[in-house]
Amino acid sequence: MMRRAFFWGISAALAASSPALAAPADKVSIDIYAIPSRPIVAAVDQASADLAQLGMTTFRQRGQAVHATLYLTQYPASALPRLKATIARLARGHKRLPLAIDGTERTPTNWLFLRVVHTPALQRLADEVTLAAEPLRDHDLAPPAWMKDYPAKLPAFQRYGSPNVFMQFDPHLTLLANEANPALATYMTKTGQQPPRAQGEVDGIGIALVDANGQIVRTLAEYHFRSR
Template structure:
């Protein structure tokens, strides 16, 4: 189920390239330094096999909370909604543990689900879904999953609420056979780190769901 859903996340990111009048925006959880350091260490392992992770390309380390398309003119409203949501909140524990590769060769550092992280994703979805573009492109795979289709039609993303599965994306649609060797090595010694979620970021995404422009970062109380 997890691998199937992670593959679905990958397909969703690619599907959000269309509709130039709207923009793909990812609202994401910002992890603390121990999590970022583990992403760096795993990225170094990949680099040693000739694989360049998103981290190595300078992309922010993030856990997607809500990814969909919004009208171009909605940026200010999105920022205001997130600023309001963050106000008064405190950071909470998060764990990164394990390395996953989908059938489409997307590579993830897995994030352990938790009630606090689930609640944050739910709150972001509820706050921002009224602002989303009304007719985002439907990824074809969603049609095969009635509950995900219903979520997509209601919230503009199939990866929300019960289908939220946190992760840190390292590679997308990798073609190198070296990835299988890295996955085998990391299965024997899985990456692991404990840290905190320290805030929420907003970014305009590229075709892989990675931030090409950060619109804002909002940090919890220390």
């Protein structure tokens, strides 16, 4: 749970300091993400439909793409061509890998996720993406104010521009953020009894500009893996 708190914080901090649709001279918040296959997207669609019946609208229902973050940080806009080329090369060396959903998670501030099974293969992919993309990031990025409460995470932020890497990587699919509808408790009771599950694959890696909730505003590129 704590790891995801860092994800929300870094998403908001990066987007607040660098709007997703910034001018070319500005800095931009970029999410490099795993592209989920159709069974995983279908599970998000089903969860979204269930939540809609209770009066809640997910990011998916608002038209934002389903994705699992691998590495999110800020870059100079001028670095985007090199970032695309770097991730394209990395993707060419990969085959599709398993991706599974094994339930839901609600945070104290009412973010709602579908939990992604944390496998060694997915961890390795996130690690490779971080190491490949990190040299291109904004190295002048200042720690957000909330990080003063988590001093142990500061070295990772200073080194990688995100505290959500390596041992702190915690894959998930975001459904809702800061949801105020009390019917969310009803949904959690239902999914506690019948957790959503799905088996699929990571089809490739994408690069996108993101908003303050870490949700895709504009897809810049997607690179699909070879079949296993």
